[in-house]
């Protein structure tokens with residue numbers, strides 16, 4: 001190992017790179033196939049693509065990219081505020097919801113603190129937590145592959161700062177009901193942030209969807225992560241958002257880089273909404 005490699009923090013040395021799938025053309029070449037013979041399921045992308053309205057917006061805007069984008073994505077914040085009936089400062093726009101997972105971890109975790117992650121969760125959660133030097137605690141799933149909320153509560157100690165929950169979950173497809181969530185949150189200490197990753201919430205039948213907005217209004221330690229990558233078919237744009245009370249978002253915004261979401265992605269997301 002070089003001196004650079006051995007001088008980086010121990011938790012960086014211990015990390016593995018996130019392995020994403022190759023572009024479909026590369027994979028097809030490796031396998032001696034035509035790209036159209038492969039059905040890509042690995043990243044849960046939307047095979048129907050994006051709407052015509054989004055295509056029109058991006059095509060027009062792509063001719064004018066000499067200016068920096070709006071640093072806070074305020075027009076998208078306004079559009080989200082209108083859609084959900086919450087003030088604009090309850091939203092943070094990020095480069096995919098992945099960025100929000102990392103920003104939340106960086107805001108609340110450090111060496112000596114821990115994050116709790118249910119078994120069978122999205123592989124990015126332990127990565128972003130470990131990158132902050134924090135310990136990760138994986139909690140075994142229930143016998144039907146759901147997050148075991150009781151066992152998660154038992155794992156919380158004075159150094160716990162973050163809990164990841166995915167609803168509905170990737171890859172098991174299980175979900176948590178509103179009652180289960182509220183019963184759980186009532187027992188979580190107020191200095192522990194609970195991130196509900198709702199990347200797939202649009203795929204849950206309406207009557208099964210928890211009232212996440214009411215949950216955020218009631219619990220200042222909750223943040224909801226959503227994305228335009230799945231139901232909206234904009235995975236290539238890298239745009240997602242968080243919903244939380246302004247006090248928590250104000251901290252997360254200190255960690256977020258300005259101009260984190262490019263112009264085309266902001267416009268695409270507004271058109272998609």
Ligand SMILES: Cc1ncc(COP(=O)(O)O)c(C=O)c1O
Pocket residue numbers: 043044095096097098099122166169170197199226227228229235238239240
């Ligand atoms: C559960 C879950 N959360 C978050 C993401 C990240 O999505 P994005 O960064 O594209 O918003 C994914 C992507 O597959 C996912 O499965």
